[in-house]
Amino acid sequence: MAPARPGQQRGAAAAQAAARNEKGGPTLIQTRVKENFYQDSVKLMRIASSIRNMEGVEEASVSMATPTNLELLERIGILTPEAQAASPDDILIVVRAASEEQCHAALEAAETAICGGGERVALEEDGDTFQAPKSLERALDYMPEANIALISVPGKYAFSLADQALDLGVNPMIFSDNVSVEEERTLKKKAAEKGLIVMGPDCGTCNLDGACLGFGNQVRRGPIGIVGAAGTGIQELACLIHQSGGGISHAIGTGGRDLSRDIGGISMLQGLECLARDESTQVILLLSKPADPAVADHILERARQVAKPVIVCFLGGKRRPDEGNLQFADTMDLAADLALRHTGRTLTAPESAQTDSIVEGKHIRALYTGGSLAYEALYLFREAGVAPLFSNIHMDGAAELDDPMRPHDHTVLDLGDDVFTVGRAHPMINPELRNDMIVAQAAEADTAVLLLDFVLGYGCHPDPVGAALPALEKAFALRPDGRLRILAHVCGADSDPQDLCVQEEKLLRAGVQTFRSNADMVRAAIRMLHG
Structure with missing residues (x-):
């Protein structure tokens, strides 16, 4: 895809922000809108995370201009008139930085990442390429033996593409969410009639x-x-x-x-x-x-x-x-x-693990990136009679948190829930929010045990433990009395790109106890609680 042509791109002018930068000078916000241009949200969030690390950049967002994402921009103080005027089919790049040059550099980097490459796709190891297909029919011309279509587009388009795939005799895997129950039922009934299967929606x-x-x-x-x-x-x-x-x-x-x-x-x-x-x-x-x-x-x-x-x-x-x-x-x-x-x-x-009793009146805080792992933990805590028990997951025997950002008592949090992922990548991809919460919960005097999961594999953060090490170091420093226990389970394999053994070794060197399975970790926490 080529960069937006004149007339397709708006809002490159700077808007003066009310905030001031760390040196006391004015902060600038610049917006760039790429009209009628779609990219997968995971890719856009990775780009945003990358440009936030550029010199002088204080905040950045790269996202589709959906109402939900506009609300997020307003909450973090970078909603501009150009962004408000965009349509849900446009990509928004919004940057807040200390200078116009730094804003411009971040905008250019984001647009290059969005548009750069991808126009031609390698076909064979000999280097031959072909023009990336823009329809399922064209894709099947290149790969007539294909029988699976991975669909990752905004939910309102996913149904149509999955339906086309079924008509072409291809099994759709729908990574997208926001597909209605009625659409899901229609697709799955049609697939069953054709001898195909629909994997999804929201199939990760x-x-x-x-x-x-x-x-x-x-x-x-x-x-x-x-x-x-x-x-x-x-x-x-x-x-x-x-x-x-x-x-x-x-x-x-x-x-x-x-x-x-x-x-x-x-x-x-x-x-x-x-x-x-x-x-x-x-x-x-x-x-x-x-x-x-x-x-x-x-x-x-x-x-x-x-x-x-x-x-x-x-x-x-x-x-x-x-x-x-x-x-x-x-x-x-x-x-x-x-x-x-x-x-x-x-x-x-499992190897035997230290399970010292925790101080009476102290609590367990479980901060999960994996929803199924969080659900299993909540179930085990409930069955063990851990109370009072709170979560953002619905389960009989656990009370709902009024504010998921403020856990209290014994809490199990699924940080992949929508309330935590609006405008940011899933925590298995971008662990920044979870890392912040590790430090915040360690600072709470009634937190005795932190439970953490680290999920490895394709699509996940390339070094999730490495990204958490500064937060873990701060957490232990906040509790010099040694009364904070941090337990972790790494869901992964030694053959994963991140390497299970490497990730576990980093945790052990940081003073974190590791466990073979999620259930083993939760059982250890229960033993600590009950003595």
């Missing part, structure tokens, strides 16, 4: 035949197949299995609403059928947060008919007794262990 993780789509870990191939309505839950299962010497045949994401009454588990049923037929899959693992009871019964009835062992882990629900080929688990480490045992392996035993 799939591993199909060894290929990671969205967030995913580099785990070995093997005989265990997963169908999951929980993205980081799929990652946790796959990594626990990998670390114990096992492997994954396929991991099929369904989207988080699939097991609701409105959708009826359409994609999970199709994923179950796929793995039941797949010769490379010997054991099937079904993963979800609590399902609608009638939908769960329907899925279990079909699972009973499969001629393979089926492990069922519906997080947050009551564990059922095993029956026939079905085995039930209420935590992901137990589910992984049950699956491994069918292949002649067991889950690697």
